[in-house]
Amino acid sequence: MAERVLSERELNRALLARQLLLQRVKLPLPRVLERICGIQNQYAPNGYVRLWSCVEGFRREDLTKALERRSVIQGTLMRETIHLVSRRDYAPFAAAIREPGRAWRLRVDKRTDDRELAALARRLREELRGRTMSRAELDAFCDGTPGVSHWLNMVRVPPAGTWDQRRAHTYGLADDWVGPLDADEDDAIEHLVKRYLAAFGPASRDDVAKFTAIPKARLKPVFERMKLRRFRDEGDKELIDVPRGLLPDPGTPAPVRFLPTWDATLLVHARRTGLLPERYRERIFNTRAPHSFPTFLVDGRVAGTWRHEDGRVRLEPFGRVSREVRRELEDEAGRLAAFHGE
Numbered sequence: 607m608a609e610r611v612l613s614e615r616e617l618n619r620a621l622l623a624r625q626l627l628l629q630r631v632k633l634p635l636p637r638v639l640e641r642i643c644g645i646q647n648q649y650a651p652n653g654y655v656r657l658w659s660c661v662e663g664f665r666r667e668d669l670t671k672a673l674e675r676r677s678v679i680q681g682t683l684m685r686e687t688i689h690l691v692s693r694r695d696y697a698p699f700a701a702a703i704r705e706p707g708r709a710w711r712l713r714v715d716k717r718t719d720d721r722e723l724a725a726l727a728r729r730l731r732e733e734l735r736g737r738t739m740s741r742a743e744l745d746a747f748c749d750g751t752p753g754v755s756h757w758l759n760m761v762r763v764p765p766a767g768t769w770d771q772r773r774a775h776t777y778g779l780a781d782d783w784v785g786p787l788d789a790d791e792d793d794a795i796e797h798l799v800k801r802y803l804a805a806f807g808p809a810s811r812d813d814v815a816k817f818t819a820i821p822k823a824r825l826k827p828v829f830e831r832m833k834l835r836r837f838r839d840e841g842d843k844e845l846i847d848v849p850r851g852l853l854p855d856p857g858t859p860a861p862v863r864f865l866p867t868w869d870a871t872l873l874v875h876a877r878r879t880g881l882l883p884e885r886y887r888e889r890i891f892n893t894r895a896p897h898s899f900p901t902f903l904v905d906g907r908v909a910g911t912w913r914h915e916d917g918r919v920r921l922e923p924f925g926r927v928s929r930e931v932r933r934e935l936e937d938e939a940g941r942l943a944a945f946h947g948e
Contacts, residue, residue, distance in 0.1 A: 611838045612808060612845065614880045615856040618906045621879040623852045624805050625871055626660035627863045627903070633661070635672045636692035643805035644691040644699070645870070647680060649897070650772040652866035653690045658945050659863050666769050666948050673764040679784055680774060681761040685819050687868075688762065688774055695801065697787045700759050700780065701794035706820045711753035718751060727757035734779050738763050741775040759787055795820060795828050800848055806876060808837050808845035808853075816875040839878055860906035862934045864919075864942055867898040872908065882908045886924060902938075904931055912939065919943045 612620075622628045625642050638661055639645065647653045658664045669690075672678040679696040683689040684703060691699055712720060726748060733739075733747060748754055759780035767774030781787050789797075795818075802817055803809060811829060815822045829846065837845040865871065872882040872890065882890065882901075886908055890899050899911040902921065910923035919939035927935065 609836050609838045609844075611840060611842075612853075613840055613856060614878070616853065617808065617839070617845075617879045618881060619854045619856050619858050619860070620808065620852060621806060621871060621876060621881060622860055622906050623854045623858075624807070627871075628854070628858060628860060630660055630662040632663070634677075635661070635668060636677050636694065639678065639690060639692045640695055640801065641805060643801045643870075644683070644689040644695065646684075646868050647688045647690045647767075647774075648868055649866070650767050650774060651769055652868065653680075654769050655864065655866040655900070655942070655945075656869065658942070659865065666945070670764065670768045670770070673768060676783060679761055679780075680764075680767050681759070681780065682755055684817060688767075693784055695797075696761075696780070696784050698789045698794040698797040699801075700787055701789035701791055702798040703819060704756065704759075705791065706818075706824065707756040710819070711756050715752060718753070723751070723754055723757050726751060726754050730754060730758055731779065734760070734777070734782075736782065738776050738778045741777070744777055792828070795825070796832060799825070799828055799832065803834075803846065803848045804851055806870075807851050808835070808847035809875070809878070810839075810843055810845055813875040813878070814846075817870075817873075845878075860903065862931070862938050863903045864912060864938060865901050865903065867900050869901070872901065880907060889924070902935065904935070912942075914943065914946050917943060917947060919946075 626638065631638065635657065638657065645653045645656050654666050654669055657669060669678065673680060677693055678690055679693050680688060680690050681696065683691065683699050730747060760777045761780050761783045762774040763776045763778040763783065765771045766776035798818055799814055802814055806817065811822060811825065815825055833849060835847040835849055837847065839845055890901060900913065901908045902910055902912050904927065909927065910921060912919050912921050919942045921935055921939060
C-alpha cells in the first residue's frame with residue numbers, strides 16, 4: 607500500500623496541535639512538558655512565556671513552584687542547551703544523550719581524554735554531594751577544564767534560572783536533586799525518540815538526529831524495533847511517527863500565538879512544517895543576534911517579532927496584516943503584557 611503523502615499544511619497543523627499551540631490546555635506542568643518534549647530554556651523567561659502560550663490560566667509562580675518542588679527539572683540536555691523537562695523525563699533524556707555527548711566532547715577538544723574527565727567528575731561528585739556550586743566555583747574547581755558535565759549530570763537549582771533570578775548559575779548533582787539516574791541507554795533512546803515524534807512528528811529520521819544530537823547509526827536499531835507509522839512528504843521523503851500521533855484536519859484554524867526566543871518549533875529540525883518561512887529565517891537566527899528574537903504566529907506561521915518594553919508588548923510585523931488579525935494580535939499582546947506585569 608502506498609504511504610500517505612502529507613502536505614506542508616498538514617505537517618504544520620500537526621506540529622501546532624502537538625505543541626499545544628492550537629488550543630490552550632489544563633494539565634499539570636510536568637505533563638505539558640512531556641507532551642511537547644521539554645522547552646529549550648537558554649534564557650529563563652522563555653519557559654514562562656512558552657507555557658503561558660499553551661496552558662490555560664498559567665501564572666509565573668506555577669513554574670517557579672514546580673521547579674522548587676522538583677516536579678520540573680532544569681538542566682543541560684539535548685544539543686548542549688538548557689531544557690525544562692519533567693522529573694520523570696530527566697533521567698532517560700540524560701541517559702540517551704550521554705555517550706554521544708562524551709564522544710562529541712572528546713572529538714572537539716583534544717586537551718583531555720576520557721580517563722581524565724571521568725576522574726575529574728568523580729572528584730567533583732564528592733565535592734558537590736549534598737550542596738550546590740555557583741558557576742564561578744564550578745569553573746575554579748575544574749580549573750577551566752571543559753566538558754565535565756558529560757561525565758557528571760548536574761541540574762540548575764532554583765531560585766537561579768527563574769523569572770526573578772534569571773541566571774541559571776547554581777548547580778547541584780542531578781541524582782541528589784532528581785534521584786537515581788540508572789536508565790538503560792537503549793530504553794532511554796527509545797523513550798526520547800517517542801517523546802520527540804509525539805511532540806514534533808511526523809518527522810524524518812534526520813530530524814530526530816538533529817534534535818537529539820544522537821548519531822543516525824546509533825538511532826537506526828532503535829527505529830527498527832519501534833512500532834511506527836510511515837508517511838511521505840511532498841518531496842517524497844519518508845516521515846515516521848508514533849502510532850497515535852495527532853493529525854488534525856489541515857483546515858483547522860490556528861489562533862495567534864506568541865513564542866519566546868530559540869523556540870524549538872522554529873529550529874531546523876522542524877523546517878518541514880513551514881512554521882518559520884525560510885525567507886524570514888535569517889531575520890530570526892543570525893550571527894549578529896545570537897540571542898534570536900521572540901516571534902508571533904499568524905495562521906500557524908511566523909509573521910513578525912515582539913518585545914516587552916515599558917509595560918507593553920510591541921509588535922513588529924514582517925508585512926501587512928488585516929484589521930481583524932491586528933485586533934487579535936493586540937488582544938493577545940495585551941494579555942502577554944499583563945502576564946509580564948504579574
